[in-house]
Amino acid sequence: MRRSFTWYLIVFIVIGAYSCKSNNGTKSGNVVFKGVYSFGPEMKTFTECNSGQEYWVTDSCKQLELQYTQLKFEKPYEPVYIEVEGVKVRSGKDGLGSEYDSTLVVNKLIKITKEIPQDLCN
Secondary structure, three states: OHHHHHHHHHHHHHHHHHHOOOEOOEOOOOEEEEEEEEEOOOOEEEEEOOOOOEEEEEEOOOOHHHHHHOOOOOOOOOOEEEEEEEEEEEOOOOOOOOOOOEEEEEEEEEEEEOOOOOOOOO
16 A cells, blocks of 8 residues: 555656646746837837837736836836737737737736846847
């Protein structure tokens, strides 16, 4: 009985270790995006540093907009540098963000700062 328990325990630990593997530290399907984010009453945009591609932004983690407002800008739409985990989806045909081809759905905020690194984002 004790021997079979030990064997099951070892199998359980091995399965658990393999199931905890992730895709570069992100949830399945998420990608890390680095770029410039602007937020205001009528616009939420992200411009990717590497490609220069611009996206509409949806904040599913509810941390991006919160952290942006806590930076206490005097006026809206001030650009900040962000690093986020998220997925790119096709934008809807109607409503806010419909003028963009793609929407960045932010699932996790990694970094937000007023200082935009010139070596990464020209």
